[in-house]
Amino acid sequence: HKGPYFAPLYEPLPDDVKFYYDGKPMKLNVATEEIATFYAKMLDHEYTTKEIFQNNFFHDWRKEMTSEERKKIKHLEKCDFKEMHKYFVDKNEARKALPKEEKQKLKEEADKIQEEYGYCILDGHREKIGNFKTEPPGLFRGRGDHPKMGMLKKRIMPEDVIINCSKDSKTPEPPSGHKWKEVRCDNTVTWLASWTENIQNSIKYIMLNPSSKLKVGVLFLVRPSVCHLIDPFYATVHVRVFKNLQLFMENKDPGDDLFDRLNTTVLNKHLQDLMDGLTAKVFRTYNASITLQEQLKALTNAEDNVAAKLLSYNRANRAVAILCNHQRATPKSFEKSMQNLQAKIDAKKEQLAEAQMELKRAKADLKAKKDVKSKAAVEKKKKLLEKIQEQLLKLNVQATDKEENKQIALGTSKLNYLDPRISVAWCKKFGVPIEKIYNKTQREKFAWAIDMADEDFEF
DNA sequence: TATTCTGACTCAGAAACATGTAC
């Protein structure tokens, strides 16, 4: 591989884009200016209204200032980033408004980079890399009430990067004038390059795409032996759990934490002792997959059309998502798009009524004239009516699906917990094209399952 | 021995980006 693709260097602002302190324009040192742009870009994000974010940013920013700047810039409230912010907003819009050919050119450049840095050779095969770019510098966006939000995420330099590649391969060249932190040849790990980020001091990796053979469903493929044991395991565990619960509670007051002695490490250790490869995650996967299979069996109607079958599939998938607690916030545009859909349904209903009228008229016409032409007209109207009925049904199914899916995220279970062979088998059995349930990326990731599962596959 | 830390890897949702559809 060629090592990571580094984030582009900072381009200083044009002279007419100014930063103001206490109402007066102030020219910043390049390094100081760069960090200011990180904040300026986020001005209309909720983050910049949060005190922790502001404080962390200001603290880290001041650390990078020259001593003169630091002497002058003492309060964030007196900093005016608005002109800088506007500059970036305008720049974004200008990019969107670019003529087609220009956009095409940019795309080709990106593809070239992808082609050059986005692949590696693993055991003689060309494999796609998942993330081949270093994370660009910016302000840390912790989730929830993260105490470090707003801190400066520093630029990653070649000197920070450890390269991992095989002994007999050509070592990637560092960018000119730089060198790698280290080059090693460790074939016991899967990463190609790594660096330590400065916020949490954790290691970031460059690794392969989920479709690569290093990533493909090891869990599912070693699973059968484990999962055969889970059913009887559940049956006996029931009794034992109840007894243990009683035991736990005997020595506790009502407010005490019931499971103070049970953390994942202890649990996994115990499960590992029972059987090699058994962890808490295996149970999650097992439960998800067996639920999907059961629900599909219960909900699918062989006589339904494809749209209705897909509704059944999504319902089964939803049952799994609920089980795994994959909730999401109702999308911001939900109400509006639901209204649009409803409007479409109403329009279709009108069309339907219209088509029914026309058919009636055509029939009357046929009765009166009894000629070939009006017979053909009746047939044509019948066809039209059927088509509209089917379209209406499809729209109704869509609306139901959308409503039921409002607060549920299907992606995670579909991508990470469900054995894809269950879905593949279902598609084959009920004549549903696989593209209806897996998009391109998903089909790549699950290529092994699409090849191997037939319609009789049972989990 | 118990607890915390570290490294490797997977999961998860938001944002960016691309594509489709209605006007």
Add this chain to the structure above:
DNA sequence: GGTACATGTTTCTGAGTCAGAAT
């Protein structure tokens, strides 16, 4: 046939999991 908006897809990166090492 072009544009604006909606929807679908991909990228990005913070968070979580798990095993083994360090304290």
